[in-house]
Amino acid sequence: MIVLTGATGKLGSQVVDHLLRRLPAGEIGVSVRDPGRAAALAERGVRVRRGDFADPASLAEAFDGASQVLVVSTDETGETAVARHAAAIDAAREAGVKRVLYTSHQAVAGDSLFSPMPDHAATEHHLAASGVPFTALRNGFYAATVPLLLGRALETGELIAPADGPVSWTAHADLAEAAAVILADEGRFDGPTPPLTAPVALDLEAVAALLTEITGRVVRRVVADDGEWVAGLVAHGVPEDRAALLLGMFHAARRGEFAVATSDLEDLLGRPATPLRSVLEDHYERGV
Numbered sequence: 161m162i163v164l165t166g167a168t169g170k171l172g173s174q175v176v177d178h179l180l181r182r183l184p185a186g187e188i189g190v191s192v193r194d195p196g197r198a199a200a201l202a203e204r205g206v207r208v209r210r211g212d213f214a215d216p217a218s219l220a221e222a223f224d225g226a227s228q229v230l231v232v233s234t235d236e237t238g239e240t241a242v243a244r245h246a247a248a249i250d251a252a253r254e255a256g257v258k259r260v261l262y263t264s265h266q267a268v269a270g271d272s273l274f275s276p277m278p279d280h281a282a283t284e285h286h287l288a289a290s291g292v293p294f295t296a297l298r299n300g301f302y303a304a305t306v307p308l309l310l311g312r313a314l315e316t317g318e319l320i321a322p323a324d325g326p327v328s329w330t331a332h333a334d335l336a337e338a339a340a341v342i343l344a345d346e347g348r349f350d351g352p353t354p355p356l357t358a359p360v361a362l363d364l365e366a367v368a369a370l371l372t373e374i375t376g377r378v379v380r381r382v383v384a385d386d387g388e389w390v391a392g393l394v395a396h397g398v399p400e401d402r403a404a405l406l407l408g409m410f411h412a413a414r415r416g417e418f419a420v421a422t423s424d425l426e427d428l429l430g431r432p433a434t435p436l437r438s439v440l441e442d443h444y445e446r447g448v
Contacts, residue, residue, distance in 0.1 A: 166232030174336030191222035213244035219251035274412035300330025300357030326361035331434035
């Protein structure tokens with residue numbers, strides 16, 4: 161049995177959907193904090209059990225009988241994130257799984273300027289030291305982040321953000337399918353995967369040009385001062401630590417940490433990766 165955590169989230173839910181196209185529902189299980197939110201999966205024949213990284217004891221039953229466990233990284237950062245990932249990895253090992261998979265990142269590095277990347281590095285280190293065969297999915301930067309960076313660009317005609325750099329923005333749908341392919345073909349990657357990214361990296365100047373083409377409204381890129389940008393976020397209610405974390409993303413992009421763009425994801429999927437244009441078109445068609 162394959163057991164997934166985070167199965168009601170944006171990535172995990174799509175991984176389950178893709179697995180259900182490849183495997184019988186009885187071979188798939190999910191570990192979720194609130195089983196009620198996974199009722200639809202239970203109706204499809206998926207095994208649903210409560211499992212919470214913050215309650216390691218709950219994971220023993222959630223992972224029972226699993227041959228593989230996919231640990232979907234949390235939205236938390238710092239020591240809390242690493243501790244919870246480690247708890248899931250340890251619980252999977254104690255459950256006797258044959259392989260643990262973890263959703264890491266293309267830019268994983270202990271010295272990254274973007275704080276989630278050292279968290280991924282520490283988790284990968286714990287995974288490698290666990291003694292269990294593992295696969296670290298080196299996922300590209302989620303393309304769904306881009307709409308969150310746009311602010312009021314379509315209203316004002318200006319995409320205002322700190323200086324950035326190229327990012328290989330990658331669609332959740334593609335990464336979910338890739339995870340399902342790897343899970344269904346057990347042992348395809350031993351250790352970290354190659355970067356699973358879109359084949360092209362775009363900076364916000366290019367994103368502004370895309371917005372102009374898609375919407376027909378002229379959007380120009382405006383580079384904001386780091387301090388003023390952070391102060392603006394805080395003034396609008398964003399906690400200071402969150403604002404600092406977001407600024408770190410731009411610092412890392414400037415250094416080229418997210419610029420790697422390869423064909424490995426497309427090779428794995430056997431089709432072209434979803435371009436950022438399509439992600440943005442879908443976003444605006446839905447009126448999000």
